[in-house]
Amino acid sequence: MARDNVQYGYALEDTQGKVVDIDILTRESSSTHKYYCPHCHSEMYPTFGPKQEHHFRHNGTQCQHDNYLHSVAERMFQEEYLKCLENNEPFILELHSHVACDRNCTEKKNRICTSFHNTSCIDLTKIYTNVKLETNVSLEDGRFRRPDILLSSEDGEQLWIEIWVKHETKEEKRNDGHIIELKITTEKDLEQIKSHKLTKTTDNELAIRLFNVEFGEDCVISSTTHNFNTCTKFREIIQFHKPYAKSSYYPKRPPKPIIDVDLSDDDFTPDTIEWIDLGLPSGTLWAKEDSKSPLPFNMARNRYSLCLPSRSHAQELKECCKRSWDSRTNRVQFIGPNGNSIYFHCKEKNVSYWLKDYEDRWREFGQCFHLGQDNSFYINDKDVTSLASVRLIKSCVKQTSNMTEPTLF
Secondary structure: OOOOOOOOOEEEEOOOOOEEEHHHOOHHHHOOOOEEOOOOOOEEEEEOOOOOOOEEEEOOOOOOHHHHHHHHHHHHHHHHHHHHHHHOOOOEEEEEEEEOOOOOOOOOOOOOOOOEEEEEEEEHHHOOOEEEEOOOEEOOOOOEEOOOEEEEOOOOOEEEEEEEOOOOOOHHHHOOOOEEEEEOOOHHHHHHHHOOEEEEOOOOOOOEEEEOOOOOHHHEEEEEEEEOOOOOOOOOOOOOOOOOOOOOOOOOOOOOOOOOOOOOOOOOOOOOOOEEEOOOOOOOEEEOOOOOOOEOHHHHHHHHHHHOOOHHHHHHHHHHOEEEEEOOOOEEEEEOOOOOEEEEEOOOOEEEEEEEEEOOOOOOEEEEEEEEOOOOEEEEEEEOOOOEEOOOEEEOOOOOOOOOOOEOO
């Protein structure tokens, strides 16, 4: 196992060889092979010093470590996935989601209770039986994309695996495919690939991210509910999802309970909002300001219901408005076709806003759009128990007669 303080712990064995770990080599076993850098393909030498950690050394100028790490992750994923296919072994994607109390807990009142979480396991090899490295993919509009790793099924269904070391997957690419994005920071992060198990948790949302990916119930091979701890002052029955197990009958999952957030001083209603006409093709008006408090998804839907924007509203805002970042006020500005503007505050690296629809059939994830200080804009999903901002819309239905009264969605 390569350690955190070893930068070059892997190499390719011989010209077209497999990825090898320096920790499994000895002076004797390594003397009969040649080793090459997975990225720049220059020759590397195994170094077994008595004081320093064992590692590979470039013969000459070494390539940038982030490029090397990206190439190692790609080659390793392809090799390990092929190994699972050949040996009929699973390659697991494990998804965690919080399950919250549905009552006012005396210890965690008005906060999200994370005592429980659901774990769902998907065996990717049961869906995707082919794996290719950096191959061109043709899109419906004639454009091409080149995913780091392409997984495909017998009927042509695709899943792109994108490796992120320094640079995230570009927003345009996220919108074009079904993507699992892996964050690789050190060689230690490669262990999840070698273990054939990718784990997405809500505690570290950047480690593994899913874009436009939804797995049907028949893809889940197991699902359990774990209890990490129990509130000491609240011993009443807590409702949570029933564990899901694969069978010939799939019971309908109950919706997630609504989280209680104190909104007694919140007078933010459609009747008190100042609406801004940006001149959008749909005639949609956007609220000038956010709601006063970030909300969980279910509470936002129940409180504002028909006034939450849909995915198409967010897409229209992105495509029809000019977007710019104001570093002085920490705001993202959208300038509409008619010159009017609205602003979104972004004091952190990015901010999320709920959309009106669920992302999955189990109602564990809600759709939202994200704005970043790097002027990014993308639509993704978020756990329904997470807090996100709310920006409402009013949509005007165009009439052919004299009736032009706005109606709320």
